[in-house]
Amino acid sequence: MIFDVAIIGGGLPGCSAALHLRQRHASVVLLERRRCGSQASGVNYGGVRQQGRHEAELPLARRSRQIWARLRDLVGDDCEFLVTGHLKLARGDEQAHELERYATMARLHGLALDLLNRGQLQNRYPYLDGEAIAFDASGRPHPFQITMRRFGRRLKVEEMRGSLPIRAFFFDCLRFDALSIADRPARERFQALAEAVPAALQIPRLVTSSEAAASAFYEAALAAGHEGLMAKSLDSPYEAGNRGASWLKIKRAHTLDLVVLAAEWGHGRRTGRLSNLHLGAREPASGEYVMLGKTFKGLTDAMLEWQTKELLARETHRDQWTVYVRPELVVEIAFSDLQASSRYPGGLALRLARVKRYRDDKRVADADTMETVRSVYAVTLPGALAAPPQASK
Numbered sequence: 001m002i003f004d005v006a007i008i009g010g011g012l013p014g015c016s017a018a019l020h021l022r023q024r025h026a027s028v029v030l031l032e033r034r035r036c037g038s039q040a041s042g043v044n045y046g047g048v049r050q051q052g053r054h055e056a057e058l059p060l061a062r063r064s065r066q067i068w069a070r071l072r073d074l075v076g077d078d079c080e081f082l083v084t085g086h087l088k089l090a091r092g093d094e095q096a097h098e099l100e101r102y103a104t105m106a107r108l109h110g111l112a113l114d115l116l117n118r119g120q121l122q123n124r125y126p127y128l129d130g131e132a133i134a135f136d137a138s139g140r141p142h143p144f145q146i147t148m149r150r151f152g153r154r155l156k157v158e159e160m161r162g163s164l165p166i167r168a169f170f171f172d173c174l175r176f177d178a179l180s181i182a183d184r185p186a187r188e189r190f191q192a193l194a195e196a197v198p199a200a201l202q203i204p205r206l207v208t209s210s211e212a213a214a215s216a217f218y219e220a221a222l223a224a225g226h227e228g229l230m231a232k233s234l235d236s237p238y239e240a241g242n243r244g245a246s247w248l249k250i251k252r253a254h255t256l257d258l259v260v261l262a263a264e265w266g267h268g269r270r271t272g273r274l275s276n277l278h279l280g281a282r283e284p285a286s287g288e289y290v291m292l293g294k295t296f297k298g299l300t301d302a303m304l305e306w307q308t309k310e311l312l313a314r315e316t317h318r319d320q321w322t323v324y325v326r327p328e329l330v331v332e333i334a335f336s337d338l339q340a341s342s343r344y345p346g347g348l349a350l351r352l353a354r355v356k357r358y359r360d361d362k363r364v365a366d367a368d369t370m371e372t373v374r375s376v377y378a379v380t381l382p383g384a385l386a387a388p389p390q391a392s393k
């Protein structure tokens with residue numbers, strides 16, 4: 001057969017060229033050695049942007065943008081094309097001038113760009129704090145480490161978007177109407193959040209002094225598959241990166257993510273391996289680690305092997321039995337109780353502690369602190385909310 005045009009390669013440009021040639025009644029053969037769209041055209045970030053394009057590319061980008069808007073007419077499907085906008089931030093005057101120059105040039109090509117000053121930007125995009133949660137098919141949240149699979153990903157982004165959908169939820173508002181409100185009490189920030197963000201994007205919240213209502217809210221959170229609740233003081237300012245005493249994590253499962261401070265050499269079958277772990281949590285006020293107990297339970301042979309290597313690489317000093325290490329490894333510990341203790345410096349000791357797993361998805365800054373340990377102790381006491389013991393340091 002004789003064709004007017006032969007196209008080699010079924011990426012977007014090849015397929016698009018074939019489509020438009022056919023529309024102009026040319027006979028076309030498209031030769032693809034694998035599958036159409038399986039190479040660069042099928043793995044890209046999907047950005048159909050115009051802003052930032054080189055001046056020479058802009059006329060093409062403008063034209064193609066109009067074609068993308070007509071996709072359904074052209075190919076019978078909108079190909080999930082979504083117009084979301086594109087924000088470029090200038091970090092300093094020089095970059096701001098550069099963007100102004102660009103906007104003037106782009107206007108000549110019919111691309112109208114909004115230039116926002118600092119106040120306008122903050123008005124339009126109030127600073128929010130929130131988190132992303134991935135849900136399973138039944139609508140229950142996935143554990144954190146599964147959610148983390150979506151972050152920093154460059155490959156198979158689209159595939160993961162389908163298999164691990166993620167949603168953003170906001171719980172704080174730090175800037176509103178061009179004003180920083182980070183120092184304002186939480187009750188005011190929550191009000192600003194309610195104005196800035198639709199209810200469906202806000203973390204569910206209950207303000208109550210009723211213990212029964214609070215318990216029912218907590219039970220509902222657990223029933224929905226969440227780990228627990230954060231209890232926050234309505235009077236507290238926002239403290240970046242420091243949750244402090246005005247933010248308490250309330251979770252039922254007696255597990256804590258603790259930091260390994262040292263390990264003792266094992267005996268018998270474990271001879272030559274570092275086994276009994278010294279566990280601690282950071283005291284936010286002093287920044288020091290406070291030891292809460294020891295355990296060698298729950299460690300498999302593979303974990304013993306791994307931790308011996310990792311701990312020796314972090315050794316600071318040792319004595320006859322124990323290797324002391326830099327506090328860098330986070331480990332999830334299950335335990336039966338926290339009990340008051342005069343032996344340990346934080347006044348609290350873990351009972352029947354057992355290693356569940358190493359949290360290689362967590363940094364030590366994300367491990368549970370003594371604040372959390374004390375709050376867990378408080379809520380596990382009969383009558384709850386009894387004053388937890390203070391550190392004796």
Ligand SMILES: Cc1cc2nc3c(=O)[nH]c(=O)nc-3n(C[C@H](O)[C@H](O)[C@H](O)COP(=O)(O)OP(=O)(O)OC[C@H]3O[C@@H](n4cnc5c(N)ncnc54)[C@H](O)[C@@H]3O)c2cc1C
Pocket residue numbers: 008009010011012013014031032033034035036037038039040041042043044045046047048049
């Ligand atoms: C990670 C990534 C992110 C990107 N993000 C963006 C973005 O956000 N916005 C944007 O505009 N662009 C983006 N791009 C660029 C864009 O995807 C490519 O410029 C575009 O898809 C190139 O299309 P193409 O048809 O030239 O190549 P391809 O899509 O790779 O198609 C070439 C086709 O030719 C076939 N082929 C090769 N040799 C032969 C042969 N001898 N016989 C038969 N068939 C053959 C291949 O199998 C392939 O299917 C991105 C690219 C990548 C890799």
